[in-house]
Amino acid sequence: MTSALAGFFGAFALIFFRVPIALSLALVGVLGFAAVSGWNQAFIMLANSARDSSMAYGLSVIPLFVLMGNLVAGGGISRELFTAAQRFLGHRRGGLAVATVVACGGFAAVCGSSVATAVTMGKVSLPSMKQYGYSDELSTGVIAAGATLGILIPPSVIMVIYGILTNTHIGKLYAAGMIPGLIGILLYIVAVQWVVWRKPGSAPASEKATFAEKMAALKQVWAVTLLFMLVLGGIYIGWFTATEAAGIGASGALILGLLRRRLTIASLKDILIDTAQTTAVMFALLLGATAFTEFLNYTGAHQGLLTLVKGAGVAPFTVIVLIIAIYLVLGCLMESLSMILLTVPLFFPIVIGLGYDPVWFGILLVILVELGLITPPIGVNLFVLRSILPEVPMSTILRGIIPFIAVDIVRIALIAFFPAISLFLPNLFFK
Secondary structure, rough: HHHHHHHHHHHEEEEEEEEOOHHHHHHHHHHHHHHHHHHHHHHHHHHHHHHHHOOOOOOOOOOOOOHHHHHHHHHHHHHHHHHHHHHHHHHHOOHHHHHHHHHHHHHHHOOHHHHHHHHHHHHHHHHHHHHHOOOOOHHHHHHHHHHHHHOOOOOOOHHHHHHOOOOOOOOHHHHHHHHHHHHHHHHHHHHHHHHHHHHHOOOOOOOOHHHOHHHHHHHHHHHHHHHHHHHHHHHOOOOOOHHHHHHHHHHHHHHHHHHOOOOOOHHHHHHHHHHHHHHHHHHHHHHHHHHHHHHHHHOOOHHHHHHHHOOOOOOOOHHHHHHHHHHHHHHHOOHHHHHHHHHHHHHHHHHHHOOOOOHHHHHHHHHHHHHHHOOOOOOHHHHHHHHHHHOOHHHHHHHHHHHHHHHHHHHHHHHHHHHHHHHHHHHHHOO
16 A cells, blocks of 8 residues: 555645656556566566557547547638537627637537647637637637537547546546437536626627528537437447547548648648557557556555545445545646546545446546646646737636536536436446
């Protein structure tokens, strides 16, 4: 137990001081394993981890979904989604902000990346909100929060990584993320309306689109909507696995881009290079996480903690509340992948040992990680928006995000107290 805790805090310290996550986890895993079982066994463990992290067929879902997201982003679909939402909702006070939330949710459904959603929707929706006199607080806050939906609404790369680390069914995770994702959209809309009610001048109304303009906007997004329904519907109905769905999604996104003449040879080359680089980083992270997990498992730390928790007579839900509190603190200090790769090997066996559903915990974890993306001082989405709008002070962005942090805490409480919210669709589709 002592060696495991030393390894955990050692990895945390390395990550906190900006040592690459993959290197931090792999280094602690190998050194820790060597300390408890010898260098020979440590190197054998590392070799096995490298094989398992690169040769498993199920891991091919990662590059395929990354490619799908990059093709969608490169095809200009984000602007079409925002235009459609804007024409239906933009004429109301705060309507452009609501349209941004809806567009972020739609883009997240075919992208799977929070940072990509923040960058893309920031470039698409910020000019429109500025044009109609929206305050910088509301504009930046709604984009930063809306972008977090990219790691909850399927397909989500973070969910894939959680599923691989814990051997949890990825299709069930995707189904479980739908209702919490929709709740997130609704709560963000509530936050927008609250801001507009308090400060009417922060979101003036804009002109109303004609029926013809609305129909024209819908024609632009029907194809990507169909692609999303095919990918997820195929998984839920059982037509194909998550890996096969990723391949179909990537192929469909490529065909859409080519048919609309949005992809050139140069842009396609950039997309493939970016996909390869992102995939290499993901696989390196998985290698480091696997080595770190093997070390923790060898020490028996999770079993020791589970025995300690059960022996202390603490109610299982109290343990869940404590874990939530830990993640809320970590979200202020670490970025999303660091949190998941460092803590899941330690907390997951405890949660399962207490009788909780791994799918439910995965969704709760992803929402907690979402919150970390907009929580200062490390919130990645806040810095993404700061880079897009260097003239806007960080203090303005921080004030704008506060209402959305508040409703996210409400969503965390809902999922924690009512697991059926996230488990309804998995139980319906996967019997």
